[in-house]
Amino acid sequence: MVAKPINKTPTKSVKDRRNRRRKKSPLKHVSNVVASINRSFFICQRRLVKIFNKLAKIGTPSHRKRGFQILKKCKIEDEEEAEAAAAEIASSPVCRSLFHSNGLPPLSCPEKKTVFLDLDETLIHSKPDPPPERYDFVVRPRIEGEFIDFYVxxxxGLEELLDAIGEKFEIVVFTAGLKEYASLVLDKIDPKGLISHRLYRDSCKEMDGKFVKDLSEMERDLSRVVIVDDNPNAYMFQPENALTVRPFVDDIQDQELQRVIRFFEFADCFEDMRDAVKNYISYAPANQNS
Structure with a gap:
C-alpha cells in the first residue's frame, strides 16, 4: 500500500509568527525615518555652531588692527598732583552717575556747609525772543535740534552773594532748567569758578508735573544744608532747610540777595542750618526792613 503524501497546513503558531513578521516591517520604516531626521538635525546643529563661531570671530575686534594703541601709564610723581587728579575724576559726571546716582561727590573740605542755589527767578531772569528792554547777556542753546536765544x-547783588559765601560754603546751583540752557548761563555768571557743582533737571524728581529737588539724595548731612529758592514746590521734601526768596523778573531795585547775604552772616553761629532758617524767618520782618 502506497502512502499518499499529505499536505500539511501550517499550524496556528506558524501563522502567528508570519503575521508578526509582517507587522514589524512598518516599524522598521518609521525607525529609519527617525534616524534620518536625527542625523540631519545633528548635521544642521554642527553647521550652525560653525557659522556662529565665525560670526563671533568677525565681530570681535583684533588688537592688531590699525587704530588700536596700548595706552601708556602716566606717572604722577607729585602727591598733590595725584590728589588733584583723583578729585577731578571723582567730580566728573560719569563717576558721579556710577557711584553717587543723582547725588554729589564727597566734600573736598568736610568742615564746609552746603548752599543750594536755584537759578531762574532766584539768581537771574531770562526770556526768549523777542528781546526785552533790559538784559545783561544772551545765550543760544540748542534745544531739541533748534537754536533759541535767551536774554538774561x-x-x-548776584556777584556780591557768590563772593560773600564762596569761601565759607560749598555752592551748588540746583536748577530745574535744562542743562543745554543752564550751563551756558552759569558759565557767564560765574567767571571766578566759585560754584562747586551744577545740578540740572535730570537730578530733580517729577511729581504731578512739578520738579522737586530732593536734598536727601545729595549725599550731604541735612543739618549742614540750606536751599535758596523762589519756588516752594522745589523744596517740598525739606521745607525746614529752605530760605525762600521772592521771584525776580526785572526789578533793578531788588534787594532779595542782600537779604540772603545777611542770612548767611546770621547763620554763622548755628551748627544746624535748619535752626538758622527757623530763627531767621521768625525775625524776617525786622531783617527785611533793616
Missing amino acids: LKRP
Whole structure:
C-alpha cells in the first residue's frame, strides 16, 4: 500500500509568527525615518555652531588692527598732583552717575556747609525772543535740534552773594532748567569758578508735573544744608532747610540777595542750618526792613 503524501497546513503558531513578521516591517520604516531626521538635525546643529563661531570671530575686534594703541601709564610723581587728579575724576559726571546716582561727590573740605542755589527767578531772569528792554547777556542753546536765544538779566547783588559765601560754603546751583540752557548761563555768571557743582533737571524728581529737588539724595548731612529758592514746590521734601526768596523778573531795585547775604552772616553761629532758617524767618520782618 502506497502512502499518499499529505499536505500539511501550517499550524496556528506558524501563522502567528508570519503575521508578526509582517507587522514589524512598518516599524522598521518609521525607525529609519527617525534616524534620518536625527542625523540631519545633528548635521544642521554642527553647521550652525560653525557659522556662529565665525560670526563671533568677525565681530570681535583684533588688537592688531590699525587704530588700536596700548595706552601708556602716566606717572604722577607729585602727591598733590595725584590728589588733584583723583578729585577731578571723582567730580566728573560719569563717576558721579556710577557711584553717587543723582547725588554729589564727597566734600573736598568736610568742615564746609552746603548752599543750594536755584537759578531762574532766584539768581537771574531770562526770556526768549523777542528781546526785552533790559538784559545783561544772551545765550543760544540748542534745544531739541533748534537754536533759541535767551536774554538774561542778572539779579542785583548776584556777584556780591557768590563772593560773600564762596569761601565759607560749598555752592551748588540746583536748577530745574535744562542743562543745554543752564550751563551756558552759569558759565557767564560765574567767571571766578566759585560754584562747586551744577545740578540740572535730570537730578530733580517729577511729581504731578512739578520738579522737586530732593536734598536727601545729595549725599550731604541735612543739618549742614540750606536751599535758596523762589519756588516752594522745589523744596517740598525739606521745607525746614529752605530760605525762600521772592521771584525776580526785572526789578533793578531788588534787594532779595542782600537779604540772603545777611542770612548767611546770621547763620554763622548755628551748627544746624535748619535752626538758622527757623530763627531767621521768625525775625524776617525786622531783617527785611533793616
